[in-house]
Amino acid sequence: MSTESNSQSSQPDNIQPRSEDKWQSDEFEGAGDVSQLPNGLSAQQVNSAIALVQSQQNTTALQQARSSFSGSTTTVTVKTRALLITLLSITITVVGIAINQPIVGISGTAVTLFLSVIILFPWLKVAITESLTPQQRALIVAFLGIIVTVAGLVKFVPGTINWDVSGTLAEWFGALGQILIAVIAVYxxxxxxxxxxxxxxxxxxxxxxxxxxxxxxxxxxxxxxxxxxxxxxxxxxxxxxxxxxxxxxxxxxxxxxxxxxxxxxxxxxxxxxxxLTPLKRDGHLGRAIFNGSGGYLEDLVAGVRVIDLGVMLAGANLSGTDLRWTDLSEANLVRVNLSHCDLVKANLYRAILYEANLSNADLNATQLFYGSLETASPRSRLHPPDYRTGERTGAVVENANFTNVKRMSEHNRHYCCHWCGEKSRKTIPGGCEGIENKLGR
CATH class of the missing domain: 1.20.1270 (Substrate Binding Domain Of Dnak; Chain:A; Domain 2)
Structure with missing residues (x-):
């Protein structure tokens, strides 16, 4: 009964955080199994004993924490006797100065200095330790050593220093310092x-x-x-x-x-x-007609496009873009920038590429005209195209820039040489030697 009462009285005074309770429970793992208790002890008595041990351990840990905390705080204690002696020596020093007695003044000064150093040294040591890291203390001592070394050399090495030269060097060092300051400011x-x-x-x-x-x-x-x-x-x-x-x-x-x-x-x-594709339309309703294969039927001659680009892209910058499989037929591409474009299998028939920049573009399988190369010619504003022979179905390529175009087919090269003009013929890879200039200019 005494054990139970002690445990109950000590529990309210030793409440610990959950984390500590968790640690304590690990030490008594398996203690809650009543089947393992010795004969004559009840579960309540065992729990009371465990609580007592926990309270004792918690008290010990708290005392250790307090001792460690108090040990981290350094206090400087000075005895009253030392303070009285210091005050007495200060008084003697003041009296010696007042009556002009060197012996009294020097004695009081020596004792005052000695006691003051003894009193201040612990505090100074703590202050230096807390405010300066070991590396900083080492640097301060090293700088002091250099200063003392220079002073010793100046004092005890005669004839080695020419003061006139030193004055000149000082001026040079001053100028060098100003230069360094300017350099630092510029940096x-x-x-x-x-x-x-x-x-x-x-x-x-x-x-x-x-x-x-x-x-x-x-x-x-x-x-x-x-x-x-x-x-x-x-x-x-x-x-x-x-x-x-x-x-x-x-x-x-x-x-x-x-x-x-x-x-x-x-x-x-x-x-x-x-x-963008011309689609075949119903003559009465105007709707697009199916081609029987799951798509819409195209009509190059009389088809109607849902969106007609017209002059929307004239002078536009499309440099370096991906235009593969795009239908730009009959679009006005005057002075458009198509350099470094990917035009693989693009449809450019009847497009106006006047003064367009096609340098470094990929023209692999690009369609510039319909029909035969011998009869193909650029579009005309006055006559309709003939898709059977290729007349007036080609793109207008006059004065276009073909510098370093890639994978241009022989048919497209011959077509461009025929209809691009003398200025553009010089830019076509492979040249146009032996190919007729049908444009005439």
Whole structure:
């Protein structure tokens, strides 16, 4: 009973955090199994004994923590006797100075200095230890050693120092110090410029990234809007004249507000959706006609395009973009920049490439004309094209730049040499020697 009462009385005074309780419970793992108790002891008695041991261990840990905490705080104690002696010596020193007695003054001064040093030394030691790291203390001692060494050399090495020369050297060192200060100032200004430049570059990159995100959102909205405009509820092409006009208006507006990559995305979307292809129409309803193979029937002569690019791309910059399989037929591409573009299997028949820049573009399997090479010729404003012979079905390539174009077929090379003019013939890879200039200029 005494054990139980002691445990109950000690528990409220020794409440510990959960973490400590967790540690303590590990020490008595398995102690809660009543089946393992000795004969004559109840579970309540065993639990009381465990609580007593825990309280004793907690008290011991608390005392150790207090002792460690108190040991970390250094206090400087001074006996009253030492203070009285110090005050007495100060008084003797003052009296010696007042009565002009050197012996009394020197004696009081020596005793005062000695006692003051003894009193201040522990505090000074603690202050230095807490405020300076070992490395800082070593550096201070090293600098003091250098100063004392220089003073010793000046004092005890006679005839080695010419003071006139030293004065000149001092002036030189002064000038050198000013130069070093100027150099440091220039370095600081340069570092500020570099940091400012880096911040400006990062800000520009963030702005470009934000603009790209905004542009992509605009393009996605355009895709959805065009799809809703030209398709009916069943997903079939239902482009009435007013709908085609609205689609062309939206396309012209967005092509003028996006960069080269955005333009290429829009052109690929419209090409693969057959919205730039001339489709055969029903004579009465004007609707596109199926070709019997799951698509729409094309009509190069009298077909109607859902979106006619017209002059939307004239003078545009499409440099370095992906335009594979795009249908740019009959588009006005005057002075357009197609350098470094991927034009593999692009359809450029009857396109106006006057003064266009095609340097370093990939023209593999690019279609520039229909029919036979011998009879093919550029488009005409006065006469319709003849897709059987190729007359007036070709692209206008006059004064175009073909420098370093890649994978140009022999048919396209001969066609360009025939109809690009003398200025552009010099830029075609492989040359145009022996090929007739049918353009005549």
């Amino acid at each position: 600081i200004a340069w570092r500020q410029y570099v940091i400012s430049k880096d911040l400006t570059i990062q800000q520009n990159l963030l702005t470009i990234q934000q603009n790209n995100i905004t542009q992509q959102q605009t393009i996605d909205t355009y895709f959805q809007g065009i799809s809703d405009l030209v398709l009916d509820e069943e997903g079939l092409l239902e482009d009435w004249p007013q709908e085609r006009l609205l689609a062309e208006g939206r396309t012209g507006a967005i092509l003028g507000s996006v960069d080269a990559v955005g333009k290429a995305k829009i052109l690929r979307f419209l090409s693969r959706s057959k919205l």
